[in-house]
Amino acid sequence: MAPAVRAAQAQAQPQEPSADRRLSTLVRHLLPSSPRRTAEADTSATLESFPTMASQQGSSVFATLAQAPEDPILGVTVAYNKDPSPVKVNLGVGAYRTEEGKPLVLNVVRRAEQMLINNPSRVKEYLPITGLAEFNKLSAKLIFGADSPAIQENRVATVQCLSGTGSLRVGGEFLARHYHERTIYIPQPTWGNHPKVFTLSGLTVKSYRYYDPATRGLDFKGLLEDLSSAPLGSIVLLHACAHNPTGVDPTIDQWEQIRQLMRSKSLLPFFDSAYQGFASGSLDKDAQSVRMFVADGGELLMAQSYAKNMGLYGERVGALSIVCGSADVAVKVESQLKLVIRPMYSNPPLHGASIVATILKDSEMFNEWTLELKAMADRIISMRQQLFDALKSRGTPGDWSHIIKQIGMFTFTGLNSEQVAFMRQEYHIYMTSDGRISMAGLSMRTVPHLADAIHAAVTQLK
Amino acid sequence: MAALSRAASSAIRRPPLLLPSRLQAARSMASSLFGHVEPAPKDPILGVTEAFLADPSPDKVNVGVGAYRDDNGQPVVLDCVREAERRIAGNLNMEYLPMGGSIKMIEESLKLAYGEDSEFVKDKRIAAVQALSGTGACRLFADFQKRFLPDSQIYIPTPTWSNHHNIWRDAQVPQKTFTYYHPESRGLDFAGLMNDIKNAPDGSFFLLHACAHNPTGVDPTEEQWREISHQFKVKKHFPFFDMAYQGFASGDPERDAKAIRIFLEDGHQIGCAQSYAKNMGLYGQRAGCLSILCEDEMQAVAVKSQLQQIARPMYSNPPVHGALVVSIILNDPELKSLWLKEVKGMADRIIGMRKALKENLEKLGSPLSWEHITNQIGMFCYSGMTPEQVDRLTNEYHIYMTRNGRISMAGVTTGNVAYLANAIHDVTKPN
Numbered sequence: 001m002a003p004a005v006r007a008a009q010a011q012a013q014p015q016e017p018s019a020d021r022r023l024s025t026l027v028r029h030l031l032p033s034s035p036r037r038t039a040e041a042d043t044s045a046t047l048e049s050f051p052t053m054a055s056q057q058g059s060s061v062f063a064t065l066a067q068a069p070e071d072p073i074l075g076v077t078v079a080y081n082k083d084p085s086p087v088k089v090n091l092g093v094g095a096y097r098t099e100e101g102k103p104l105v106l107n108v109v110r111r112a113e114q115m116l117i118n119n120p121s122r123v124k125e126y127l128p129i130t131g132l133a134e135f136n137k138l139s140a141k142l143i144f145g146a147d148s149p150a151i152q153e154n155r156v157a158t159v160q161c162l163s164g165t166g167s168l169r170v171g172g173e174f175l176a177r178h179y180h181e182r183t184i185y186i187p188q189p190t191w192g193n194h195p196k197v198f199t200l201s202g203l204t205v206k207s208y209r210y211y212d213p214a215t216r217g218l219d220f221k222g223l224l225e226d227l228s229s230a231p232l233g234s235i236v237l238l239h240a241c242a243h244n245p246t247g248v249d250p251t252i253d254q255w256e257q258i259r260q261l262m263r264s265k266s267l268l269p270f271f272d273s274a275y276q277g278f279a280s281g282s283l284d285k286d287a288q289s290v291r292m293f294v295a296d297g298g299e300l301l302m303a304q305s306y307a308k309n310m311g312l313y314g315e316r317v318g319a320l321s322i323v324c325g326s327a328d329v330a331v332k333v334e335s336q337l338k339l340v341i342r343p344m345y346s347n348p349p350l351h352g353a354s355i356v357a358t359i360l361k362d363s364e365m366f367n368e369w370t371l372e373l374k375a376m377a378d379r380i381i382s383m384r385q386q387l388f389d390a391l392k393s394r395g396t397p398g399d400w401s402h403i404i405k406q407i408g409m410f411t412f413t414g415l416n417s418e419q420v421a422f423m424r425q426e427y428h429i430y431m432t433s434d435g436r437i438s439m440a441g442l443s444m445r446t447v448p449h450l451a452d453a454i455h456a457a458v459t460q461l462k
Numbered sequence: 463m464a465a466l467s468r469a470a471s472s473a474i475r476r477p478p479l480l481l482p483s484r485l486q487a488a489r490s491m492a493s494s495l496f497g498h499v500e501p502a503p504k505d506p507i508l509g510v511t512e513a514f515l516a517d518p519s520p521d522k523v524n525v526g527v528g529a530y531r532d533d534n535g536q537p538v539v540l541d542c543v544r545e546a547e548r549r550i551a552g553n554l555n556m557e558y559l560p561m562g563g564s565i566k567m568i569e570e571s572l573k574l575a576y577g578e579d580s581e582f583v584k585d586k587r588i589a590a591v592q593a594l595s596g597t598g599a600c601r602l603f604a605d606f607q608k609r610f611l612p613d614s615q616i617y618i619p620t621p622t623w624s625n626h627h628n629i630w631r632d633a634q635v636p637q638k639t640f641t642y643y644h645p646e647s648r649g650l651d652f653a654g655l656m657n658d659i660k661n662a663p664d665g666s667f668f669l670l671h672a673c674a675h676n677p678t679g680v681d682p683t684e685e686q687w688r689e690i691s692h693q694f695k696v697k698k699h700f701p702f703f704d705m706a707y708q709g710f711a712s713g714d715p716e717r718d719a720k721a722i723r724i725f726l727e728d729g730h731q732i733g734c735a736q737s738y739a740k741n742m743g744l745y746g747q748r749a750g751c752l753s754i755l756c757e758d759e760m761q762a763v764a765v766k767s768q769l770q771q772i773a774r775p776m777y778s779n780p781p782v783h784g785a786l787v788v789s790i791i792l793n794d795p796e797l798k799s800l801w802l803k804e805v806k807g808m809a810d811r812i813i814g815m816r817k818a819l820k821e822n823l824e825k826l827g828s829p830l831s832w833e834h835i836t837n838q839i840g841m842f843c844y845s846g847m848t849p850e851q852v853d854r855l856t857n858e859y860h861i862y863m864t865r866n867g868r869i870s871m872a873g874v875t876t877g878n879v880a881y882l883a884n885a886i887h888d889v890t891k892p893n
């Protein structure tokens with residue numbers, strides 16, 4: 001507790017020298033923290049303290065509560081922001097950066113926003129619990145394909161949610177309430193927030209083998225074995241494309257084998273699609289895995305995010321779709337999804353969904369979006385190539401081809417946590433301790449610095 | 463039949479090697495993994511607007527959902543909001559907010575609730591996070607309560623906004639109710655309320671509506687709040703305030719925060735859910751704030767960190783747009799002053815409609831007492847009508863409200879008040 005407490009104090013008083021901070025922490029521990037409390041004790045001196053209560057006279061019911069550890073992913077940016085070094089590089093959070101290292105609002109998004117502002121008839125009323133209907137339809141079409149039989153047969157229940165996280169959570173809660181199996185299998189490794197989302201939804205989380213550190217590629221054999229031995233009907237989380245954090249995706253043939261295995265064991269697919277269009281640069285290509293599963297007529301869940309591919313991060317725009325066996329079931333499922341959402345936040349935020357709908361329904365804007373999306377994907381692919389070339393030219397020991405084989409925003413470097421810490425301390429390079437780097441945070445200017453750091457870490461620490 | 467044709471058509475799309483699994487797929491396609499799922503009942507409040515929208519009658523009146531309407535029955539976007547949005551568009555990026563939300567929005571929200579010069583704000587004793595409007599703030603608190611005080615319950619007033627029950631139920635916090643509304647007088651059952659406060663086990667958690675109680679519109683007087691606060695001290699109860707209508711009730715945000723200020727003066731450590739849905743007309747933007755007053759800064763840091771841990775697996779971080787609108791308005795003296803004017807305008811129109819409705823009913827010669835229409839405050843009037851009477855209003859007059867007889871005064875206009883009064887008189891007059 002003590003280090004966390006000290007950390008809290010440090011956060012609270014950033015200007016004090018560290019020695020003074022430690023002293024003042026000790027002081028706070030040893031003395032009553034506020035003169036106000038003593039005054040209260042006087043006025044209510046006659047009252048007893050009851051054994052059932054968590055708190056003492058005048059103190060808080062949350063007095064024994066400990067500070068939570070920093071989120072491992074978002075905490076990286078917190079640490080980066082505190083670093084005064086002029087050469088620091090943030091390769092932590094998966095948020096796109098331009099060549100100049102700046103966040104990007106897509107041009108088509110700016111246009112859409114301007115259209116919304118300029119429309120005087122637009123209001124800010126509550127959306128329905130399920131969100132903006134137009135947005136929902138367009139989102140389903142985007143991921144499943146406009147000609148998808150599931151859509152045409154009205155078998156898809158789609159609800160607007162708060163980006164990928166919100167979609168996963170609502171889907172998880174729905175399954176915990178209505179599905180006969182309560183276990184979800186998630187790939188090893190996966191996005192750090194996945195386990196918590198599903199656990200809090202009420203599901204039991206298990207994992208299946210995915211990443212092979214030896215090849216820095218897919219452990220396909222292990223994956224098939226683990227899914228084969230999962231109980232019938234278990235839920236399986238699949239990253240639709242651009243696996244986070246590894247960047248390792250199955251090939252189309254491998255996806256087909258996964259599909260067959262899953263359907264033969266009635267394993268329920270729960271897709272997380274956070275990078276459609278961002279991985280290869282093509283929206284359709286990045287949706288192939290999903291569409292394969294829909295094409296066989298089976299059911300699945302799909303969590304969609306527009307955070308990265310439309311750059312809408314903070315607007316929290318996403319959608320949960322459940323592909324059902326029939327239109328009747330889809331109607332009932334949608335009604336139950338509402339019961340999950342209403343006590344959580346009543347209805348989803350309007351702004352981001354309006355922007356997305358504006359873009360998706362206008363073919364000219366849609367086209368502009370695909371071009372901007374491809375440009376982002378291409379820049380990332382080019383960063384991969386540059387980093388690979390830089391390591392090669394330095395003769396950095398090891399096989400670094402995974403940098404160009406992996407896809408999407410992240411590269412799983414294979415660096416261990418000591419090497420990661422070394423790079424942070426000596427080179428002011430910030431990444432998550434699992435060695436995941438966000439390629440979006442790189443530029444031509446910073447690639448050499450990163451290559452130097454990796455080279456040093458790999459040669460000096462094993 | 464349908465299953466076979468699906469199997470056939472998908473067989474065409476799939477490569478040929480799949481006979482065993484095709485059969486399997488065909489079997490599972492005939493049924494659904496979710497076939498047993500029951501259709502959920504419609505939300506009692508939001509379902510009203512759905513029904514209203516589906517009604518083709520030109521006379522229809524929506525006094526269901528608590529969303530403000532101007533005197534033409536139109537939704538309103540405040541001028542201060544339009545200006546704030548003009549400043550946002552094309553300017554800032556859309557990066558993720560921190561898990562706890564916009565610092566600026568939180569700072570301004572705390573000043574609004576706790577006081578411009580609040581010592582608690584200065585001493586950094588308040589753990590606060592941006593939340594998804596009032597619902598989201600209540601839910602974060604309920605989840606927090608479950609996690610850190612798993613043996614606690616929540617006392618909820620009778621009646622209350624129906625979603626309160628859903629929120630604490632989904633958070634798996636056991637609920638009890640406490641006496642609040644007095645049907646005979648259509649006012650506060652103060653004696654019953656005080657009794658329930660005294661009889662609850664010491665250290666109980668209570669949900670209190672800070673002002674403009676929803677659905678009754680019945681608020682304790684200042685004196686009554688002081689007595690409630692005193693009794694809470696005696697019993698060491700935890701007060702959790704849901705403040706969804708600050709500024710909207712009396713027209714003056716400071717006045718509407720009076721109950722909270724009384725409790726703070728008395729030394730309570732409160733929790734507070736704030737919403738900008740109504741008072742800034744930001745409904746669909748989901749802008750709100752959850753705050754918990756702690757012993758000291760260190761505890762506030764710890765509590766905030768734990769609230770963030772609850773938000774992260776729910777939605778990671780809150781939406782930025784509404785937060786920007788709120789912080790731009792509250793940080794700019796001119797915009798803030800414009801906002802105060804506009805919120806007073808909305809409150810005044812509602813107060814005016816209360817008067818008009820009551821006068822119309824009296825003019826129609828209704829023998830019943832309609833004092834409560836003007837005694838009650840805020841967006842809602844608890845008319846005292848029965849569900850059967852409400853059904854008649856809907857079926858015969860195309861007037862939509864929730865079946866507990868709650869009228870959203872915001873939906874009343876000079877254009878429809880006479881029609882409404884006439885209909886109410888018709889269904890309530892003694893035979």
